[in-house]
Amino acid sequence: MSDFFVNIRWDEIGVATWDTVLMVGGSMFFIVLLGLPLGVLLFLTGKRQLLEQNTFYAVLSFVVNVLRSIPFIILLIVMIPVTVLLVGTSLGVRGVIPPLVAAGTPFFARLVETSLREVDRGIIEATQAMGASTWQIVMGALLPEARPGIIAGITVTAITLVSYAAMAGVVGGGGLGDLAIRYGYQRFQTDVMLVTVVLLVVFVQLLQMLGDRLVLYFSRR
Amino acid sequence: MIEFEDVQKSYRVEGRDVPALRDINLEVRAGEVFGVIGHSGAGKSTLLRLINLIERPSSGRIRIDGDDITDSRGGELMALRRGIGMIFQHFNLLSSKTVAENVRFPMKLAGTYSRDQMQQRVDHLLDRVGLADQANKFPAQLSGGQKQRVGIARALACEPRILLCDEATSALDPQTTQSVLRLLGDINRELGLTIVLITHEMDAIRTICDRVAVLDAGEVVEQGTAAQVFLHPRHRTTQRFVFETEHIDEDELHDDFAHVPGRVLRLTFQGEATYTPMLGDIARRTGVDYSILNGRIDHIKDTPYGQITLSLIGGDTDGAEQALHGAGVSVEVLRP
Structure with missing residues (x-):
């Protein structure tokens, strides 16, 4: 049994786990901060809503769609100059957060817009x-x-970020996904791959469970 | 108190104007319960929403207490709406707030009540609608009737002068409907509140309304006191509403007429006349015989009434008809 786990360096796995938590947590903070108002704005300016603005909505909606259609790995590289401008470096955990925020914000904003649309019009009236x-x-x-829907949206976004963050290795961002790719996949260290993937599964499960609990708590039905 | 003057409302659908309301001229008096009855799509929802300007008229003026409100906007509009409570068919309570928080909500929005005042009013209102022990529940834990009571408490929170009821009892069972209507009637008397209610149920009108307007395809086709409109419906739509409530099948009724000889009359008694034994008295004096084809004795708001269809056979039929007229009974000849 111990033979199988010969390549594992637990200290490195510990650092990687912490990096993943930092990347997901740090970017999630900014995504909610930016995406929530953006989602509200999308909702309010939409058709037959309180601040209906057809042209404004069309432009905003287009920008959101463009950002959502760029593959994350491309965004990560294209954004390097902007990232340097924002956080002073394009490397490491800090360098990954701006592209994660850029990818996650429009995604989350759409989820916010959708959950606001679910609110009974009678309540607005x-x-x-x-x-x-x-x-x-x-x-x-x-x-x-819309709180239960928005919390569910945060959960979905956070879980999506976990898989995005796996590509952070491209800019030396580290984290569990990076470890799985570099050691597990590229160096054929199956044990490292197994452990990191299991940790990622556990991480995602925890996020989902926490999200579901909160949604349940806030759905007073 | 609430006046509609030549109000029109049309919606733009695919570039064309579709009229929803035409030539509306109405006056709702202060302190009365005014009913608007009509089938779905007749425009009654739109009519109700013109009063708090959730919908705006395409032309015409709307006045409340003499003030033209038609063009109110911004802060003026918000203040106007705060003086008008509204309850809804589907209650529209906030599911994320408790019963007490729902009632407190309009006062919080108004921002003119202190914490203590709000708490006091919440307690008082919940007590008034009989839900003092449900304050910390969420709407999902209440029955339909209880939800509507919360709706009423919420609508009264900012001490409005007018209460708008949008099909407020249509989602409730008959028993709950009666208790909610009774509550509305009591509130109308206690607070001197003007109530405008729209409905497609004649029963709701009969229970609490002082005056009624009948809306058909966006036009007011009949209006008057509840008794007048209910007992002597003139327009086809009104007649159909009345027949529906009384479960009268018109064809069957005319079938019945074919089987009886004599003159067919419909008698309408109102007030104390309802309880006097005049029919037997007149029959004895004029020597006519009568058979009752259809009848009902009930109340419209607080006024007792009776309406009987009968045929008069033999004797002095004209004399009997005269005597009925003389006794203050309204007589309609359905078949001479």
Whole structure:
């Protein structure tokens, strides 16, 4: 048994796990910060919504679609100058966060838009009838009512980031995925591949479980 | 108090104007319960939403207490809406907030109530609608009738002058409907609140409305007091509504007429006349015989009424008809 795990260096695996947590957690923070307002804006300016703006919506929607259609590995490289400008380096965990945010924000914004659309129009109308401003409708009614959907969106986005982050090795970002590719795949160290993949599976499972619990807690149905 | 003057509303559908409401002239008096009845698609939802400007008229003016509100916008519009409560067919409560939080919500939006005032009003209103013990539940844990009671408490939170009811009892079972209507009637009396309700159920109108307008294909085809419209419907649509509520099949009724001889009359009694034994008295005096084909004794709001279809056979038929007229009964000759 110990023969099989001969290539494993647990300290390296520990560092890689922490790097993955940092990349996913750090970028998720900015994705929510940027994607939530973007999603609300997409929703409000959409057809038959409170701030309907057809041209504005079409442009915003197009930009979001473009960002979503670029493969992450390409985005990672194309963005290098911007990344350097933003965080001072294009290497390591820090260098990976801007491209992760750029890829995750439009994805998350769409999920926010969708969950806002799920909110019963009657609730918007009732809040309007109370004399609420658009801002009050968003903060007081729309976001609280869409909370379970938005939390589910955060979970889906975070899990997508885990697989994106596996490509971080290209810019020396490290993390579990990188370890699996470099040692497990390129050097045929099956044991490293196995351990890292198992850790990734556990990580994703934990995220999903946490997300599901929160969704359940906030769905008062 | 609420006046509609030549109000029109049309929607643009694929480049064409589709009229939803035409030539609406209505006056809702302060403190009354005003009903608008119509089939789905008649435009009653739109009519109701013109009062708090959730919908805007294409032309015409709407006045509340003499103030033209038609062009209100911004802060003025928000203040107007705060003075008008609204309840809905599907309640439209926020599922993420508790019962108490739902009732507090409009006061929080208004921003003119202190914490203590809000708490006091929430307690008072929940107590008034009989839900004091449900304050910390979520709407999903309540029955339909309870949800509508929360809706009513929420609509009253900012002490409105007007309450709009959008098919408020259409999703409820008959028993719950009656208790919600009774609550609305009580509130109307206690607070002097003006209530405008739209419905497709004649029963709701009969239970609490003072006056009624009948809407058909975007036009007001009949209006008057509930008793007048209910007992003497003139327009085809109104007649159909009345027949529906009384479960009268028109064809069957005319079939019945064919089987009886004599003059067929419909008598309508209102108020105390409903309880006087005049029919037997008149029959004895004029020597007519009568057979009852159809009848109903009930209440419209607080007024008792009776409506009987009968045929008069033999004796002094004209004299009997005269005597009925003389006794304050409204007589319609259905077959001479």
